[in-house]
Amino acid sequence: MTPDAEFGYELLVCRYAELTWHPSDGSRPAIVSRQLGTAARRWDTVVIEVDPEAFAARRGFGDRTIDSDLLHVVRHAPADWAWYRDALPHPGYPWRYVRQAVHRAAGRSLIEKRRRDNRIQLRRKRPYPDWVERIVAIENKPDLDRSAADALADQLDHDVETALADEVWLATETTGERVEPALLREMPVEAGILATDFSAGVDDDAADVAWHPSDLSPGPTDRAGVGDEDAADRGGSGGRSTSRDAETVTRRLEIAERAYGKGWRSYADTMRPDCRHFELRREGRAVVPHCAAKAKVPTARECSGSCPSFSPEPPQWRTKGWPIEGGPGKGLRRVLDRRRTRERNRAGDGEHGRDRAGDAGSE
Structure with a gap:
C-alpha cells in the first residue's frame, strides 16, 4: 500500500519512473534520483534522460559523482x-x-x-561525453489539498519560468473521481499531472497521465535548456553559447552528475540500516525501507541514532564474516548499491521500461 509519509510516496514515484519512463511518450533510457536541484530550488524526483552510447562512455569515468570543480578540469x-x-x-x-x-x-x-x-x-584520458539528453523534474504530493496546491503552484511556476528542467510534472495519488482534483487546482498549464495508484505496490501501469506537460527546452539550437532570452542574446555569435548559456549548461550537468552518483536509493546514507529494526520491504516491484518498531516507512529524520527505538546491531551481527561481509545493515547497503549499478548499466545499454530482460517481478 501507499506509505503515509511523503517520503515513502517519493520512493514509489522514483521506482515507477525507473520502470516506465516516459509515461506518455514511450520508453526512454534514463536514470532517476531524488532531492536534487540548485540553491534556489530542490526537486523531489529528478529523471535524467540519457543518450545510451554517450552514457556508456560516461560510465568509463567511474561510478562516483564528478563535482563542479572536477567537471571544470x-x-x-x-x-x-x-x-x-x-x-x-x-x-x-x-x-x-x-x-x-x-x-x-x-x-x-x-x-x-x-x-x-x-x-x-x-x-x-578520454573525452567527457555529452550524455545528458533531457532533465525532468517531478514534484510529489500524494494528498493535494488546497494549501499544498497553492504552495506547489508557485514552485512549478518557478520551474516553468527558469526552464532549467526540460519538463515538469506533479505526481499525486488518484482519487477515483471523474475529474481528478489536481486538474481543478490552479497549476501552471505547462506542468504535467501524473495520477498514481500504488495501492497494490509499484508496477509499470500504476499511474496514468491526467495532463500532458509542455516541452520547456528552447529548441534544437540550444539543447542545453537555457531560457528564451539567452537564445535571443546569441544573435551574431555564430552559434557559440554566451557566458550565461555556459553557466546554465554547467548547472544542468552538475545536477545530472549528482543524480548519477547518488541515485534514489541513497536514503540508506542518511538513515540507520545498522538498527536491528531497519528492514527493506517489497511494494510491488519496489523495495522501500521499513521500521519494524514503528510499523511504518520512516523518514530520514525519524530513522536516526536519536530515535527512542534505535537499537544497534549486536557486535556479533556487525562482525559476522568480518571484515568482508559485515552485519545485516551492510548487507542492505550492498543490495541497494547493486540495484543502483544495475539501473546504470541498463541505461547505458539502452534498455528501459517494460521490455527489459530479466526484470519481471524484481526491484
Missing part, C-alpha cells in the same frame, strides 16, 4: 600535454583551487598529470 582537459592554466578556461575563482582539482582528478584517474619545468601539465 575533466571537460576541458586537452588531448595533448599542456600547462593547466593554458589548457583550462579561467574558472572565475583563484587558480589554486583549480590546481587542487587537477590533483583530485588525477587521483581518481579521470585525467593524467605530470610536472615539467616546475609546471603541472595535464591531458585527458
Whole structure:
C-alpha cells in the first residue's frame, strides 16, 4: 500500500519512473534520483534522460559523482600535454583551487598529470561525453489539498519560468473521481499531472497521465535548456553559447552528475540500516525501507541514532564474516548499491521500461 509519509510516496514515484519512463511518450533510457536541484530550488524526483552510447562512455569515468570543480578540469582537459592554466578556461575563482582539482582528478584517474619545468601539465584520458539528453523534474504530493496546491503552484511556476528542467510534472495519488482534483487546482498549464495508484505496490501501469506537460527546452539550437532570452542574446555569435548559456549548461550537468552518483536509493546514507529494526520491504516491484518498531516507512529524520527505538546491531551481527561481509545493515547497503549499478548499466545499454530482460517481478 501507499506509505503515509511523503517520503515513502517519493520512493514509489522514483521506482515507477525507473520502470516506465516516459509515461506518455514511450520508453526512454534514463536514470532517476531524488532531492536534487540548485540553491534556489530542490526537486523531489529528478529523471535524467540519457543518450545510451554517450552514457556508456560516461560510465568509463567511474561510478562516483564528478563535482563542479572536477567537471571544470575533466571537460576541458586537452588531448595533448599542456600547462593547466593554458589548457583550462579561467574558472572565475583563484587558480589554486583549480590546481587542487587537477590533483583530485588525477587521483581518481579521470585525467593524467605530470610536472615539467616546475609546471603541472595535464591531458585527458578520454573525452567527457555529452550524455545528458533531457532533465525532468517531478514534484510529489500524494494528498493535494488546497494549501499544498497553492504552495506547489508557485514552485512549478518557478520551474516553468527558469526552464532549467526540460519538463515538469506533479505526481499525486488518484482519487477515483471523474475529474481528478489536481486538474481543478490552479497549476501552471505547462506542468504535467501524473495520477498514481500504488495501492497494490509499484508496477509499470500504476499511474496514468491526467495532463500532458509542455516541452520547456528552447529548441534544437540550444539543447542545453537555457531560457528564451539567452537564445535571443546569441544573435551574431555564430552559434557559440554566451557566458550565461555556459553557466546554465554547467548547472544542468552538475545536477545530472549528482543524480548519477547518488541515485534514489541513497536514503540508506542518511538513515540507520545498522538498527536491528531497519528492514527493506517489497511494494510491488519496489523495495522501500521499513521500521519494524514503528510499523511504518520512516523518514530520514525519524530513522536516526536519536530515535527512542534505535537499537544497534549486536557486535556479533556487525562482525559476522568480518571484515568482508559485515552485519545485516551492510548487507542492505550492498543490495541497494547493486540495484543502483544495475539501473546504470541498463541505461547505458539502452534498455528501459517494460521490455527489459530479466526484470519481471524484481526491484
